[in-house]
Amino acid sequence: MPEAVETIDVNGRRVLDVSGLPNTAMDAYAPVWWGNALLIMIESMTVLLVVASYFYLRRNFTEWPPPQPRTIPPLFHPVPDLALPTIELVLIVLSCLPMYWTDMAARRNDEAGVKRGLWVMLAIGVAMIALRFFEMQSSHLKFRWDDNAYGSIIWTILGLHLTYLLGAAAEFFIMQMWIVKHSFDPKHGLDVTLLGGYWYWTAATWVLCYGTVYIGARF
Amino acid sequence: MSEAILHTETTELRAPAQPEAVASPVADELGPENERLALERTWRRPPGFLGWLTTTDHKEIGLRYIKTAFGFFVLAGILALHMRVQLALPKNTFLTNDVYNQFFTTHGTAMMFLFAVPMMEGMGIYLVPLMVGTRNVSFPRLLNFSYYLYLIGGICLFTGLAFNMGPDMGWFAYTPLSGPQYAPGHRMDLWSQMVTCVEISGMAAGVEIVTTVFKQRAPGMSLNRIPIFVWTQLVTSFMIIFAMPAITLCSTMLSMDRLTHLKTHFYNPAEGGDALLWQHLFWFFAHPEVYIIFIPATGFVSDIIIAFSRRRAFGYTALVLSMVATAFIGFGVWVHHMFATPLPRLGQGMFTAASLMIVVPNGVQMFCWLATLWSGRRPRFELPLVWVIAFIVVFLIGGLSGVILASVSVNVQATDTFFVVAHLHYVLIGGAVFPLFGAFYYWFPKWTGRMLNTAAGWWHFALFFIGFNLTFWPMHHLGLRGMTRRRYTYPEETGWMTLNMVATIGAFLMAAGVLVFIVNAMWSRRRGRVAGDNPWQAGTLEWATSSPPPSYNFLYPPTVRGREPLWEPEKEAPVIVGLSREKRQVLSTTVLDAAPHHRYDLAGESIWPFFLAFGVAATLMLGGIFNPWYVPGGIAVITLALFGWFWTSPALRERPSAQPHVAGQPRLWWLGRRGKSADVKSKDE
Numbered sequence: 002m003p004e005a006v007e008t009i010d011v012n013g014r015r016v017l018d019v020s021g022l023p024n025t026a027m028d029a030y031a032p033v034w035w036g037n038a039l040l041i042m043i044e045s046m047t048v049l050l051v052v053a054s055y056f057y058l059r060r061n062f063t064e065w066p067p068p069q070p071r072t073i074p075p076l077f078h079p080v081p082d083l084a085l086p087t088i089e090l091v092l093i094v095l096s097c098l099p100m101y102w103t104d105m106a107a108r109r110n111d112e113a114g115v116k117r118g119l120w121v122m123l124a125i126g127v128a129m130i131a132l133r134f135f136e137m138q139s140s141h142l143k144f145r146w147d148d149n150a151y152g153s154i155i156w157t158i159l160g161l162h163l164t165y166l167l168g169a170a171a172e173f174f175i176m177q178m179w180i181v182k183h184s185f186d187p188k189h190g191l192d193v194t195l196l197g198g199y200w201y202w203t204a205a206t207w208v209l210c211y212g213t214v215y216i217g218a219r220f
Numbered sequence: 221m222s223e224a225i226l227h228t229e230t231t232e233l234r235a236p237a238q239p240e241a242v243a244s245p246v247a248d249e250l251g252p253e254n255e256r257l258a259l260e261r262t263w264r265r266p267p268g269f270l271g272w273l274t275t276t277d278h279k280e281i282g283l284r285y286i287k288t289a290f291g292f293f294v295l296a297g298i299l300a301l302h303m304r305v306q307l308a309l310p311k312n313t314f315l316t317n318d319v320y321n322q323f324f325t326t327h328g329t330a331m332m333f334l335f336a337v338p339m340m341e342g343m344g345i346y347l348v349p350l351m352v353g354t355r356n357v358s359f360p361r362l363l364n365f366s367y368y369l370y371l372i373g374g375i376c377l378f379t380g381l382a383f384n385m386g387p388d389m390g391w392f393a394y395t396p397l398s399g400p401q402y403a404p405g406h407r408m409d410l411w412s413q414m415v416t417c418v419e420i421s422g423m424a425a426g427v428e429i430v431t432t433v434f435k436q437r438a439p440g441m442s443l444n445r446i447p448i449f450v451w452t453q454l455v456t457s458f459m460i461i462f463a464m465p466a467i468t469l470c471s472t473m474l475s476m477d478r479l480t481h482l483k484t485h486f487y488n489p490a491e492g493g494d495a496l497l498w499q500h501l502f503w504f505f506a507h508p509e510v511y512i513i514f515i516p517a518t519g520f521v522s523d524i525i526i527a528f529s530r531r532r533a534f535g536y537t538a539l540v541l542s543m544v545a546t547a548f549i550g551f552g553v554w555v556h557h558m559f560a561t562p563l564p565r566l567g568q569g570m571f572t573a574a575s576l577m578i579v580v581p582n583g584v585q586m587f588c589w590l591a592t593l594w595s596g597r598r599p600r601f602e603l604p605l606v607w608v609i610a611f612i613v614v615f616l617i618g619g620l621s622g623v624i625l626a627s628v629s630v631n632v633q634a635t636d637t638f639f640v641v642a643h644l645h646y647v648l649i650g651g652a653v654f655p656l657f658g659a660f661y662y663w664f665p666k667w668t669g670r671m672l673n674t675a676a677g678w679w680h681f682a683l684f685f686i687g688f689n690l691t692f693w694p695m696h697h698l699g700l701r702g703m704t705r706r707r708y709t710y711p712e713e714t715g716w717m718t719l720n721m722v723a724t725i726g727a728f729l730m731a732a733g734v735l736v737f738i739v740n741a742m743w744s745r746r747r748g749r750v751a752g753d754n755p756w757q758a759g760t761l762e763w764a765t766s767s768p769p770p771s772y773n774f775l776y777p778p779t780v781r782g783r784e785p786l787w788e789p790e791k792e793a794p795v796i797v798g799l800s801r802e803k804r805q806v807l808s809t810t811v812l813d814a815a816p817h818h819r820y821d822l823a824g825e826s827i828w829p830f831f832l833a834f835g836v837a838a839t840l841m842l843g844g845i846f847n848p849w850y851v852p853g854g855i856a857v858i859t860l861a862l863f864g865w866f867w868t869s870p871a872l873r874e875r876p877s878a879q880p881h882v883a884g885q886p887r888l889w890w891l892g893r894r895g896k897s898a899d900v901k902s903k904d905e
Binding site: 007015020023024035039042043044047058146147148149150151152153167171 | 358362423427430434435436439464465466469473476488493497501792794796797798799808810811816817818821855862863866
């Protein structure tokens with residue numbers, strides 16, 4: 002580990018020479034890690050507040066989800082369909098593995114591994130967005146956003162999480178473009194590891210949103 | 221962390237085994253003069269309008285924040301004067317009901333969102349990097365982005381007002397009054413998008429400050445040694461990070477409720493929504509916001525008291541911990557704004573207790589300040605200290621009326637009366653604006669190199685202090701006599717005229733005081749007495765560099781050996797050498813002990829942050845006010861801006877070998893400079 006050296010320069014002045022220190026750092030040593038972590042904190046707060054709003058609004062309803070009278074025939078316990086969101090849940094939780102491998106490849110400076118991992122992650126990101134697109138249909142959710150407060154809040158939760166998926170997919174894409182066009186370096190590797198942290202967070206957030214919207218509605 | 225705070229002597233700077241006379245290669249090669257020239261070239265802002273637009277210098281953007289926020293303060297103050305004229309006489313017809321509503325809402329909104337919080341952020345952005353001894357904030361482009369987003373939001377609010385589209389529902393915009401049924405038109409839409417813009421900008425500034433404080437402190441400045449003002453900025457930034465998501469969420473929900481294309485029902489009781497949800501989310505943000513405004517002001521107070529009583533803070537740890545305690549409790553008191561709503565009795569009791577509890581840490585702070593003043597050298601009663609002492613008096617009164625209002629029974633009686641108006645102005649003007657003016661007198665020499673005129677300063681103080689008390693003290697009485705807030709007029713039989721007239725006279729005295737200050741500042745920045753580096757003989761690092769500081773802040777970044785580095789008996793704390801002169805490079809240190817860790821390259825100027833701010837604001841304004849189908853288009857613009865920003869950032873620099881040396885300024889530099897002046901051949905690569 003190179004260190005800063007305290008010494009005396011030609012003018013007889015005491016100096017701390019930091020020229021031997023590295024030009025890169027990983028994880029919590031890097032300022033960018035903190036920027037990323039703090040932005041994730043902001044978004045975590047947003048997710049927690051929107052979930053809290055879900056339960057706050059729930060107190061106004063005797064039945065949850067409320068009956069859906071606008072369909073034919075009317076639905077008395079219109080819980081949202083489970084199939085697509087469960088596929089998403091399995092996919093996003095399992096996708097933490099290739100993300101982890103990509104993360105580790107970045108730490109090893111393994112350019113080929115990072116490229117491979119980013120292609121896989123980009124494909125998974127696009128697949129998640131496509132699944133979400135099919136999931137966000139009134140026929141699956143049983144409500145439109147403007148039917149009642151229940152419809153409004155579940156559409157908002159799903160839409161909020163969709164923006165996280167879009168952000169992640171855009172990041173996978175631009176990162177891959179950079180590596181393809183230029184090449185890999187340690188500073189770049191730090192960004193890939195941060196992207197990993199963001200993706201794990203996106204997966205964890207989906208577990209929370211899934212539990213709220215799909216499992217919560219069944220109890 | 222607690223260990224680091226309690227530990228007074230950390231020894232992260234390794235003592236040299238044997239101070240060798242071997243010169244560091246860097247200092248050998250170039251003397252200080254060459255060093256200065258090289259740094260000036262590297263940190264120089266590009267010329268012209270584009271350079272102005274793309275700047276990433278924290279001092280320049282900090283001062284812009286301060287000037288812009290002060291401009292909004294003046295505009296909102298002018299609105300207040302109109303309101304006072306209207307209320308001076310019963311049955312007055314100076315303003316119509318509708319205009320009055322727009323004025324008081326815009327006054328409150330601008331003072332809270334556009335003046336108070338951005339002003340405190342601006343002070344932090346300017347001062348924090350200097351106080352921790354680094355050359356710029358961690359994410360300079362994010363700073364540029366956050367300023368422009370704030371500016372655009374503020375301009376939108378006042379443009380709306382000019383076109384009779386000012387919000388008119390009060391600054392907390394309670395639903396359902398602000399919902400689609402009761403507030404048709406676009407007035408509230410503009411308000412809620414403006415709020416979202418300004419709070420996104422605030423969160424960006426918060427992230428910026430936390431990272432700078434955590435990762436870029438001078439070696440030796442462990443957490444238990446950072447100046448108290450920097451502590452206040454750190455705590456405030458964390459509060460911003462946890463509080464502001466609530467307002468962006470609830471204002472977005474409000475827009476979705478109001479948009480005819482979406483028509484959600486979050487706040488619509490007819491479809492299972494809940495008007496009180498707005499109040500919960502809004503006050504979950506807005507009560508911490510009061511502390512976001514107040515805590516940095518306590519930082520001004522602490523640093524000014526320390527400088528003028530010429531001793532270290534009495535009870536540094538107690539001061540810091542009470543500030544942290546205030547921040548924590550501040551998140552648990554929002555319901556005391558909602559005592560007049562049907563809440564469970566138990567909940568009301570709990571929030572009363574929490575609100576009363578806030579007194580304890582604030583009392584501790586008060587005693588620490590008084591003890592510092594008492595036990596220091598005989599204090600010099602110059603203007604910064606005078607403002608601080610006025611703060612202690614005025615804020616004490618505001619705090620006491622706050623204790624009264626924390627009690628549910630009194631609160632229900634006084635809700636929405638002028639008593640509340642008096643209380644909130646005593647705590648906000650007393651708690652934030654008085655210390656702020658003190659801070660202006662204290663740091664003006666650092667910003668401009670010249671002192672503010674003292675005689676004019678005393679006039680400013682006298683007019684403002686007397687005017688303030690004349691304006692707001694009678695409001696306590698008016699409130700107790702039943703005058704409700706937000707009423708545009710009153711009949712003569714109420715007997716409220718005399719006190720209202722006194723308040724109006726006071727308001728004009730305050731305005732005269734502010735006018736004196738503005739003239740003083742304009743005059744002094746060119747013709748004031750030259751200040752020198754450290755006119756107050758203060759101990760913190762911002763006084764270790766010239767006034768105003770050069771673009772690179774410190775020729776040789778300092779290391780520190782104590783809390784007040786410039787007062788340390790040991791003069792010879794080493795300075796830092798070995799950072800790149802050709803790149804905008806700073807030293808990154810560890811979070812707790814501030815031990816040197818690595819050299820960190822900052823981003824340079826780029827047009828993309830401005831483009832992003834524009835894209836975000838356009839998306840919110842067009843998509844949130846007119847038609848949500850603008851949002852996908854806006855997201856395309858945002859994505860383009862983010863990609864451009866990313867593509868030109870130093871974190872993704874090409875491999876050293878792959879980067880050609882460019883002679884002269886490259887064309888299209890404004891698309892993104894890699895934190896170095898492109899006309900210098902890079903020695904590091």
